[in-house]
Amino acid sequence: MITLEFMNLGKGNNWFIGIIVALIGISSLISCISTPDPKEVIEQKVDSLLSIMTLDEKIGQMSQVRHFKDIIDEDIATKLIGSVIHTQGPLPGNNAKEWQQKFIELQKIALSTRLGIPLLFGVDAVHGQNTYNGATIFPHNIGLGASQNEELVEKIAAITAIEMEATGFNWTFSPCMAIPYNEKWGRVYEAFSESSDLTSKLSIASIRGYQGDVYNDVKVLATAKHYLGDGSTDYGIEGGNTSLSMAEIDSILLPPYRKAVLEGTGAIMVGFNSLLGNTMHANKVMITDTLKNSMGFDGIVVTDWQGYSRFGGNKIIDAGVDMVMAVEGDLDYFQNGLKDAVIDGSIQQDRIDDAVRRILRQKFRLGLFENPFPDTTLYKTIGCEEHRNIARKAVRESLVLLKNNRNVLPLNKETKKIVVVGEHANNSGYQSGGWTVAWQGVWDNYQGATTILEGIQKHSVGLVVYDENGIGDHLDADAAIIVVGETPYAEFKGDIGDGTGYHKLTLNKKHQQYISSYSQKGIEVIVILISGRPLVVTDQINQADAFVTAWLPGSEGDGIAEVLFGNYNFSGKLPHSWPKTIDDISGKYGPNFWDEDYSPLYKFGFGLTYPDKYSNNTVSIAYK
Ligand code: GLC
Numbered sequence: 353m354i355t356l357e358f359m360n361l362g363k364g365n366n367w368f369i370g371i372i373v374a375l376i377g378i379s380s381l382i383s384c385i386s387t388p389d390p391k392e393v394i395e396q397k398v399d400s401l402l403s404i405m406t407l408d409e410k411i412g413q414m415s416q417v418r419h420f421k422d423i424i425d426e427d428i429a430t431k432l433i434g435s436v437i438h439t440q441g442p443l444p445g446n447n448a449k450e451w452q453q454k455f456i457e458l459q460k461i462a463l464s465t466r467l468g469i470p471l472l473f474g475v476d477a478v479h480g481q482n483t484y485n486g487a488t489i490f491p492h493n494i495g496l497g498a499s500q501n502e503e504l505v506e507k508i509a510a511i512t513a514i515e516m517e518a519t520g521f522n523w524t525f526s527p528c529m530a531i532p533y534n535e536k537w538g539r540v541y542e543a544f545s546e547s548s549d550l551t552s553k554l555s556i557a558s559i560r561g562y563q564g565d566v567y568n569d570v571k572v573l574a575t576a577k578h579y580l581g582d583g584s585t586d587y588g589i590e591g592g593n594t595s596l597s598m599a600e601i602d603s604i605l606l607p608p609y610r611k612a613v614l615e616g617t618g619a620i621m622v623g624f625n626s627l628l629g630n631t632m633h634a635n636k637v638m639i640t641d642t643l644k645n646s647m648g649f650d651g652i653v654v655t656d657w658q659g660y661s662r663f664g665g666n667k668i669i670d671a672g673v674d675m676v677m678a679v680e681g682d683l684d685y686f687q688n689g690l691k692d693a694v695i696d697g698s699i700q701q702d703r704i705d706d707a708v709r710r711i712l713r714q715k716f717r718l719g720l721f722e723n724p725f726p727d728t729t730l731y732k733t734i735g736c737e738e739h740r741n742i743a744r745k746a747v748r749e750s751l752v753l754l755k756n757n758r759n760v761l762p763l764n765k766e767t768k769k770i771v772v773v774g775e776h777a778n779n780s781g782y783q784s785g786g787w788t789v790a791w792q793g794v795w796d797n798y799q800g801a802t803t804i805l806e807g808i809q810k811h812s813v814g815l816v817v818y819d820e821n822g823i824g825d826h827l828d829a830d831a832a833i834i835v836v837g838e839t840p841y842a843e844f845k846g847d848i849g850d851g852t853g854y855h856k857l858t859l860n861k862k863h864q865q866y867i868s869s870y871s872q873k874g875i876e877v878i879v880i881l882i883s884g885r886p887l888v889v890t891d892q893i894n895q896a897d898a899f900v901t902a903w904l905p906g907s908e909g910d911g912i913a914e915v916l917f918g919n920y921n922f923s924g925k926l927p928h929s930w931p932k933t934i935d936d937i938s939g940k941y942g943p944n945f946w947d948e949d950y951s952p953l954y955k956f957g958f959g960l961t962y963p964d965k966y967s968n969n970t971v972s973i974a975y976k
Contacts, residue, residue: 394716398709401467407694408432409467410708411687414669416474416654418679419444419458428461428471431683434711435523435675437474438483440791448484448519448731455520459724470715470724472573474523478542478787479906480508480743481515481734485789486799488515488739489906492785493528493554494884495750497544497927498903498959502557504746509561511739513572518730522718523573525621527558529608530583532885533941535857535931537588538846541785541884541904545927546944546956552608559615573714576612578623578656580638581605586940590844591624595940601627604946610647618714619652622659622673633663639672652710660686666693674707735800740908747902747911752924753960755899760876762918762962763831769815770808770833771826771875773866776882777835778805778818785884785904786842793840800907804835804880807910811917822862824869832870833916836863836892837882846884857888857934864892871895880912886930886942890953901926922961930954 402410412432417423420442427433436458438444444454455473462471481487490496490508499505509527516524529551530543544554555576562574581594584605596605609620620643623632632638633655643649654675659668661682666689668676678686693699715721733739753761763770776782780801781794789798797803809816817826822834836859848855858864871877872895879896881889884904893899900922902912914920929943929952936943936952943952 394713397716397721398712401469401712402705402709405467405708407691407704409469410704411690413469413708413711414675414690414704415683415687416472416675416677416679417683419454422679422681422683425458425461428458429465431687432465433462433471434469435472435474437677437679438521439476440483444520448486448734449728451484451519452726452728452731456725463724469712470720472523472711472715472718472720473521474525475516475521476526476787477512477516477521477524478526478528479784479904480512481519481521482784482788484515484519484734486735487519488735488743489784489788489801489908490743491746491750491906492541492787492884492904493544494541494927495903495905495924496554496746497550498752498924499746499749500550500554500925500927501749502553504742504749505554506557506561506564507742508746509558509574510564511742513562514730515734515739516572517726518732518734520726521572522720522726523575523619524562525575525577526562527555527574527576528578528582529555529576529612530578531604531608532583532588532928533944534585534588535885535887535928535937535942536848537583537585537885538590538841538844538848538855539583540928542787543583546929547927548604548607550927552611555608556611556615559612559617563616563618571718573618573718575619575621575654576609576617577621578625578632579609579620579643579653580623580632581627582623582625584941585625587849588847588942589849590847593626593629595628606642609643613643613647613649617651618717619654619675620649621654621656624656624662631663633659633673634667634671636671644672650710650713652714658682660689665689666699669693669699669703669707674710735907740800743906744908744911744914747905747908748915748920749923750903750905751912751915751922752901752926752958753898753922754901754930754954754958755893755896756960756962757897758876759963760831760878760897761900761916763812763878763916765811765813765917767812767814767830769817769826769829770812770831771817771819771829771870772805772808773819773822773832773834773870774836774863775820776804776837777808777833777880778803778820780907780909782837782839783882783902783904783909784906785838785840786846788840788906792842792845795839798907802908802910804909804912807913808833808916810910811913811919822866822869827870827873827875829875831876831878833878833880834866834870834896835880835882836866838884838887841884851934857931857937859887859889859892867892867895878916886926886928888931888934888936890932893953918962922959925957925959926954927956929956930958
């Protein structure tokens, strides 16, 4: 309450000012009584809607299906579906406008049901709206980890949210918050770093970018995934068992989730892996007791692919799962199986109500009841110059300079003749990796992307020739830029396992030959590595004059040339320790900075920069 004695008011008009002040005090009192807390308003709406829902409507809300494959459009109403996802397969349309129109049609079907609860449309937009051919594709998270740039990561997520809405989506299954312990895992590139601290910082930035309205009023639901220990399984096996100690789980794996919950992530996806022998999908201690009760997570716990039929049916619901990715034939099995369980009492009604409350809460928070449809003007923003400029900045900041003998870099733009070597130099599919246009990525150029070769041709004033197959027929060149690395993969298809499969920890013989063809020939040899993880390339680093790891840069391959020619300095730092030999990764885990006997080829946080003109050769350890 405002008191008047401290106000040293002039004579004569005391009473008038006193009345004004009193009125201000009363109005502010009324306003804080009359302006209800938005969180409270949402809870009241959730409770009132939940109170009139039937069991079928509740189980329908817990159902997530894949469009085109698992349902016909009418099922949205007959099965009372709560969420639709599109991963790959038949496209929703031939362009963004048609994609939006398709999802608007499905939304109208949902709104035509008795309660008209709007749909959530989910997509794996993990480095841009990467299911759409022509979208801006950013470096995968491992490259963003090398940038260490929280503000940039937030902006990338905000742009991704715009291009998601431009194609009709309001829920992304991102960010992946794995802590990869072993480079043999096929999803190292989806995570930011082996550092829990760096992972927390960049994940929070990502969630804020997706969900906040920091740059625009576009909001989508973020999903912290895959809870818990997906990247820390023994021997880097996707869906394997994580056998860390409880102390490590608590101090390394859980902190990013604690931060994500505090940041208000709308969803958390449980992983395919087991934790100390217990499948995560049915892990009541970790889901209900830890995540929901002690960490206070109030969002949606969603399964991974076919989680219901793969990990114990109603056991996962009892464990605390709220929404089921009921794909590939799981829908009726899930809906009927859960209904029977509620009727026979093996699943409590309260558990169903908790799940549906969480789903409705996120739908209200997204404002879907007021505005269930995407902004149809946004599709013009897809792949726009402004977005691509940010992506190119991310490419520049993701590059890590591991070696620069004789300061062969930065290259002189006037260099008379440069030979660019290797198929990876002119293939935007290769430079983007998995989850690009298709689940497993594409092995060719895609719409709107710029290749590494195109970037070099754009920035060089001299002659640039291309030796795609590395036959070494340009030994009169002054410099050779040799681009080698991995072909795209996603999930278990990228696991290296015992090393006898297609993907290996070393370069293939062909790529090793590219480098041999040009090294020790009096030509400056610059190697650019395109990979989703650190590889064992010690010999190739020794052969090269300069060696750059570019990870999976995405659509803006010309960001690499901007740094090679010195328009920008290197700033990237290794987000992972770099192995010296295959033996470094022969056990359960690869080299990680918290190991006692830590002796990698390059330490976590290593990264050179250009000398003198920019700064001294600096090496900094980023995060412990
Ligand atoms: C996959 C992945 C998960 C993805 C989901 C939907 O199996 O494990 O990261 O979000 O299915 O595509």
